[in-house]
Amino acid sequence: MTTTTQRAFVPTRPALRVQGLTATRDAFRGVRWHLDYRHRIAVTDTLVVSAAITLASFVRALELGPAATPGGIAARVTMSVGLASLWMLALALGKAYDPRTYGSGPLEYHRVFDASWKLFSIVTVTAFLVSAPAARTYIIVALPVGLAGLLAARFLWRRWLHRHRTERDMTTAVLAIGLRDQAERLIRELNGRPSSGYRVVGVCVPTGTVLAGEKILGVPVLGDLSAPGTVAASVGADCVAVSGSDAITADVVRRLGWELEPVGVDLMLTAELADVAGPRITVTPAAGVSLLHVDAPQFAGPKFWAKAVMDWTGAALLTVLLSPVLAVVAVAVKVTSPGPVFFRQSRVGRGGRAFPMLKFRSMVVDAEAHVAALAQQGNDGAGVLFKQRNDPRVTGVGRMLRRYSLDELPQLFNVLAGQMSLVGPRPPLPAEVSRYEARMRRRLLVKPGLTGLWQVGGRSDLSWEETVRLDVYYAENWTPFGDLMILARTAKAVFGGAGAY
Structure with a gap:
C-alpha cells in the first residue's frame, strides 16, 4: 500500500463537504426504527406463543377430564411456561429478530419456521425418552397453531413496515464508499426500491477531485478517502457500504473496520453478483483472504x-x-x-x-x-x-x-x-x-x-x-x-x- 493511501486513514482532517452535510446527518440520526420494530414483533410473538401454548394446555385438560390432579395441573402449568420460554429463546437464538432480515426476502419467515420445528423436534425426542405423554398434545396443537400465528403476524408486520418504507420512513441510512459509477449503481438499486430497507444518503469517493456541492443522483458527495470512518461517525451512520476498486484495498477495508468498530457502525461489502440468492453464497477463509463461493444452480436431485x-x-x-x-x-x-x-x-x-x-x-x-x-x-x-x-x-x-x-x-x-x-x-x-x-x-x-x-x-x-x-x-x-x-x-x-x- 502506498504512503498516501495509508495516510488517508489518519483521522486528523475529515474531508467533509459542507453543502449537504446537515441533511445527511439528519437522515442518519433519525429514530433507530429497528429497535422499536423489534420490540413490536417480540411482543406479538410472545402473545402468539402464549396463546398457542395455552390452547394446547386447555386441550390437555379436556383429555384428562375429572382425572386431573392438583399435582398434574401444576406440572402442566410448569410445562406450559417452560415451553413458551424455550420457544421465545429458540426464536432469539435462531436470529429471528435480526434487523437485517426485516421486510426483505423469505429469510425472516424461514428463520421463524426453522427455530420452531427444531425446538419441537427436540421436545419430541425428549418426550419419547422420558415417557411424557402430555408433550404429545403440545406438539400436535401448539406447534401448528403457534407456527401459523407467528408467520401470519410477521406477514402483517411486514406489510405495515412496507407501507412506512414507501413513505421513506423506517429505512437504514447508508454511507456509500466507492467509485462514482459504483456509487451510482448502488444508489439506483437501493433508493429506487424502498422495500429494500436501505437508502443511500451520502457518498465518499476514493479518487478524483470532489467538487463543492457535488451530488450523484441527488445524493451528496461528502468527501474522499480522508478518514471515511470519521465521516461515518460525524454523520451518525447506521452502516457503511464499500464497493471494491484499485484504491480500496484489503488493508483499507481492514482499517475502515477498525474505525467503525468503536462507534457501532456496520460495515458491508458490496459484491457484483446479480440475481444470486443468499443460500448459493458461501464465504471461506483461505491463506489470509476470504473466498466467495457461488454454488452452481442444481436442476436435479x-x-x-x-x-x-x-x-x-x-x-x-x-x-x-x-x-x-x-x-x-x-x-x-x-x-x-x-x-x-x-x-x-x-x-x-x-x-x-x-x-x-x-x-x-x-x-x-x-x-x-x-x-x-x-x-x-x-x-x-x-x-x-x-x-x-x-x-x-x-x-x-x-x-x-x-x-x-x-x-x-x-x-x-x-x-x-x-x-x-x-x-x-x-x-x-x-x-x-x-x-x-x-x-x-x-x-x-x-x-x-x-x-x-x-x-x-x-x-x-x-x-x-x-x-x-x-x-x-x-x-x-x-x-x-x-x-x-x-x-x-x-x-x-x-x-x-x-x-x-
Missing part, C-alpha cells in the same frame, strides 16, 4: 423430488377443494358463449418439450386467427409477448375469469400430469421460444408454473425484461420454502386483480 411430491400433493388437494368453483366456472363458460369449455394450447415445458396446456376458454372460438390483425393495432405485452388491455376477443365472462386468474385453474390437471409445477416460470408459447436468446432459455431448465414470481411481481404489467429476469432468477435460486411463500403471495395478487388482462 432430492430437492427436485421433494418439489414433485409437493406439486402432486398440493395440486390434488386444491383440485378437490376447488371442485365446486371448477364446476361453476365450466357452466358459466358453456352457457355464455358458443364453443368448448376448455382451451388447449401448445406450450413449452422443461427441456423444451411441448405439452397441451389447459385453460378455461376466455375468448371467442377463432381467437387465434385474429392475432396478426390485432398485433398491427398495438401490443401491450412488450418483448415477444402479445397482449392487449382491451382485447376484443375476450368474452364477458372471460374478462372476469382473467381478472382473478380463474381461467388458469385447469392447469392443476397439467400439474397432476407432471407437465407443470405449482410454482415456476411462465409457460411460454413455441413461437416465443423460437425467438429466445441464450439467457431466456434458462427458463426451460425447470417446469413452468401455475404461478410464479412473474405472477406475484406484477403479472401482465411487468415489462418483458423484468419477466425474463424474474423467471431466470427463480429457475436458478428456487427453494421449497420459497415456493410456499410465492403460493401465499399469489392469493393476494389474484384477489387484488391488478395487472391481469
Whole structure:
C-alpha cells in the first residue's frame, strides 16, 4: 500500500463537504426504527406463543377430564411456561429478530419456521425418552397453531413496515464508499426500491477531485478517502457500504473496520453478483483472504423430488377443494358463449418439450386467427409477448375469469400430469421460444408454473425484461420454502386483480 493511501486513514482532517452535510446527518440520526420494530414483533410473538401454548394446555385438560390432579395441573402449568420460554429463546437464538432480515426476502419467515420445528423436534425426542405423554398434545396443537400465528403476524408486520418504507420512513441510512459509477449503481438499486430497507444518503469517493456541492443522483458527495470512518461517525451512520476498486484495498477495508468498530457502525461489502440468492453464497477463509463461493444452480436431485411430491400433493388437494368453483366456472363458460369449455394450447415445458396446456376458454372460438390483425393495432405485452388491455376477443365472462386468474385453474390437471409445477416460470408459447436468446432459455431448465414470481411481481404489467429476469432468477435460486411463500403471495395478487388482462 502506498504512503498516501495509508495516510488517508489518519483521522486528523475529515474531508467533509459542507453543502449537504446537515441533511445527511439528519437522515442518519433519525429514530433507530429497528429497535422499536423489534420490540413490536417480540411482543406479538410472545402473545402468539402464549396463546398457542395455552390452547394446547386447555386441550390437555379436556383429555384428562375429572382425572386431573392438583399435582398434574401444576406440572402442566410448569410445562406450559417452560415451553413458551424455550420457544421465545429458540426464536432469539435462531436470529429471528435480526434487523437485517426485516421486510426483505423469505429469510425472516424461514428463520421463524426453522427455530420452531427444531425446538419441537427436540421436545419430541425428549418426550419419547422420558415417557411424557402430555408433550404429545403440545406438539400436535401448539406447534401448528403457534407456527401459523407467528408467520401470519410477521406477514402483517411486514406489510405495515412496507407501507412506512414507501413513505421513506423506517429505512437504514447508508454511507456509500466507492467509485462514482459504483456509487451510482448502488444508489439506483437501493433508493429506487424502498422495500429494500436501505437508502443511500451520502457518498465518499476514493479518487478524483470532489467538487463543492457535488451530488450523484441527488445524493451528496461528502468527501474522499480522508478518514471515511470519521465521516461515518460525524454523520451518525447506521452502516457503511464499500464497493471494491484499485484504491480500496484489503488493508483499507481492514482499517475502515477498525474505525467503525468503536462507534457501532456496520460495515458491508458490496459484491457484483446479480440475481444470486443468499443460500448459493458461501464465504471461506483461505491463506489470509476470504473466498466467495457461488454454488452452481442444481436442476436435479432430492430437492427436485421433494418439489414433485409437493406439486402432486398440493395440486390434488386444491383440485378437490376447488371442485365446486371448477364446476361453476365450466357452466358459466358453456352457457355464455358458443364453443368448448376448455382451451388447449401448445406450450413449452422443461427441456423444451411441448405439452397441451389447459385453460378455461376466455375468448371467442377463432381467437387465434385474429392475432396478426390485432398485433398491427398495438401490443401491450412488450418483448415477444402479445397482449392487449382491451382485447376484443375476450368474452364477458372471460374478462372476469382473467381478472382473478380463474381461467388458469385447469392447469392443476397439467400439474397432476407432471407437465407443470405449482410454482415456476411462465409457460411460454413455441413461437416465443423460437425467438429466445441464450439467457431466456434458462427458463426451460425447470417446469413452468401455475404461478410464479412473474405472477406475484406484477403479472401482465411487468415489462418483458423484468419477466425474463424474474423467471431466470427463480429457475436458478428456487427453494421449497420459497415456493410456499410465492403460493401465499399469489392469493393476494389474484384477489387484488391488478395487472391481469
